[in-house]
Amino acid sequence: VNLCEFMCNKVSLCLGDEFAKFDDSTTSRSPAFDLQMVTRVLSVTGLEQEKGSTKWYGVDTNPSKGTMVAQFDCPADAWFFKGASNDAMMPYSILMEIGLQTSGILTSWVKAPLTMPGKNILFRNLDATAKLLRHVDLRGQTITNTSVCTGYSMLGDMGIHRFKCTLAVDGSPFYEVDTSFGWFVPEVFDKQAGLDGGKKRDVWHKQPENAAAAAATPFVTFALPGDENAIFDAATGSGSLSQQHAVRRRSPQVQFLDGVTLAVGGGMHGQGYAHGFKNVDKKDWFFSCHFWCDPVMPGSLGIEAMHESLELYCVHSGLTRGVTRPQFNHDLGACRWKYRGQLTPKNDRMDLEVHVKSVKRDGPAVVVVADGFLYVDQLRVYSATDLRIRIEPGSSDFRGLPLQTEGRAAQSLPKPLQVSSYQNGGLHLAGGFRSSLPPSKFMKWGATKAQGAYQPSVEGLCWHPMAGVNGNPIPGFPPTASPPRPICFQPFPNNPNDNNHVPGELPLSWVNLCEFM
Numbered sequence: 001v002n003l004c005e006f007m008c009n010k011v012s013l014c015l016g017d018e019f020a021k022f023d024d025s026t027t028s029r030s031p032a033f034d035l036q037m038v039t040r041v042l043s044v045t046g047l048e049q050e051k052g053s054t055k056w057y058g059v060d061t062n063p064s065k066g067t068m069v070a071q072f073d074c075p076a077d078a079w080f081f082k083g084a085s086n087d088a089m090m091p092y093s094i095l096m097e098i099g100l101q102t103s104g105i106l107t108s109w110v111k112a113p114l115t116m117p118g119k120n121i122l123f124r125n126l127d128a129t130a131k132l133l134r135h136v137d138l139r140g141q142t143i144t145n146t147s148v149c150t151g152y153s154m155l156g157d158m159g160i161h162r163f164k165c166t167l168a169v170d171g172s173p174f175y176e177v178d179t180s181f182g183w184f185v186p187e188v189f190d191k192q193a194g195l196d197g198g199k200k201r202d203v204w205h206k207q208p209e210n211a212a213a214a215a216a217t218p219f220v221t222f223a224l225p226g227d228e229n230a231i232f233d234a235a236t237g238s239g240s241l242s243q244q245h246a247v248r249r250r251s252p253q254v255q256f257l258d259g260v261t262l263a264v265g266g267g268m269h270g271q272g273y274a275h276g277f278k279n280v281d282k283k284d285w286f287f288s289c290h291f292w293c294d295p296v297m298p299g300s301l302g303i304e305a306m307h308e309s310l311e312l313y314c315v316h317s318g319l320t321r322g323v324t325r326p327q328f329n330h331d332l333g334a335c336r337w338k339y340r341g342q343l344t345p346k347n348d349r350m351d352l353e354v355h356v357k358s359v360k361r362d363g364p365a366v367v368v369v370a371d372g373f374l375y376v377d378q379l380r381v382y383s384a385t386d387l388r389i390r391i392e393p394g395s396s397d398f399r400g401l402p403l404q405t406e407g408r409a410a411q412s413l414p415k416p417l418q419v420s421s422y423q424n425g426g427l428h429l430a431g432g433f434r435s436s437l438p439p440s441k442f443m444k445w446g447a448t449k450a451q452g453a454y455q456p457s458v459e460g461l462c463w464h465p466m467a468g469v470n471g472n473p474i475p476g477f478p479p480t481a482s483p484p485r486p487i488c489f490q491p492f493p494n495n496p497n498d499n500n501h502v503p504g505e506l507p508l509s510w511v512n513l514c515e516f517m
Helices: 017-022 079-083 092-109 208-215 228-236 299-316 510-516
Strands: 040-045 067-073 122-132 142-155 158-169 172-184 220-223 259-263 273-279 326-330 333-339 349-362 365-376 379-393
Touching: 040 092, 067 092, 092 122, 092 142, 092 158, 092 172, 092 299, 220 228, 228 299, 259 299, 273 299, 299 333, 299 349, 299 365, 299 379, 349 379
Parallel strands: none
Antiparallel strands: 040 067, 067 142, 122 172, 122 333, 142 158, 158 172, 220 259, 259 273, 273 349, 326 379, 333 379, 349 365, 365 379
16 A cells, blocks of 8 residues: 555655655656556664754665565566466566565665755666576565665765665575666756767667678568567478467567567677667557656666567577477576666667677577667667576476476475456556456545646545556546556455555555555
């Protein structure tokens, strides 16, 4: 309940009255809708506070100290499992989001936003090193995120916050992230500098200094999704690979490219190259999820687009052909990313390039490692190092078969699968589209168009209509049935930590987090 407040309404109903100045601001919130990956916050420990003090950048809490434990109830039928290339594979972007989102709540709990000037401020991930420790089937699991503040500093009007995050299931860690975020005033992004000091440039194969190498490498271009069948049909010569193999993404929601150019043996490492592009659509689904009143493409989805390009390269180059009933998985090990810019509905085009750096056999599997860059209107803004994909033998039908967990065969799923009832339930703003409304005491609407500007409810949870214009939801927009999707995943039932909804009091429940969204 508190977290719903955080996602898309009054921040003060999640964090307390001290944050009331952000209630009607465009400050970054917690991701919402399909990208909401925190169900509850259990505890915050290790705080350093002196009531009434202003010794830490003007606030009474040290933003450099604190540990937050949160959970995500991961439904077995979540949209991202159904969109990936096979039922058991969580897209890497979702793994990133689960790892990073608790930091976005912890930074506010330790009052970092209150150290910034003004009330309309932006929160952005800057860089990270992430390490996948082991494979876990996450369908129906409650994932625990332990995030620790490791430092905070102010550089002029910019605040830099550093965290170490660990994801675990049943007490056993499987993913670690060391990361830094920045709090910014909006003017910083009016003229973003990117990775090259503001200099615009073409993608690798169009740069003059790479002309000779590019000319020596055959390039094949495919329009997407129209030419996608050609990539998969050519991989087997029979047109049947999409039916026999779990290497094809199954939903447009996890497809981020309008075209791809592939070159076997090309690129900056000479091992293989993929270039992808996308024309920015102001109505893309992720803009209304990330963030409320601050629409920006999540960096994780830029990394996901690189993974999509690399997967298509693996099929085109024949790497999947050498594996029996191939399926994609994430390879264990570390990956790094850096962001120095953003993609918003104001931009026109996204380009990316992926450079294969190694292809190695690992028993019956193939491991592909690559580096990547992403451009926004010819400005290079993202880099990724050691993207890791594993092509491994699989089954043509995963349903009813034993699962592999940490290399040992399991006779059945570790516990009964918890589902979101995403197509039949979830928390829907429209009410009656796929489910009933939440309890009436938590459903107080903002002003209609006739009433003028949005006026927050005095008590209870006050829901924004979440419709928006061109993917940019705005407070006070008249209630409609659009978008017809849940505001967040439905928590697993009977968790006692979901019974408290008091602002600023732990544990924070899904209602508070919805306000944060």
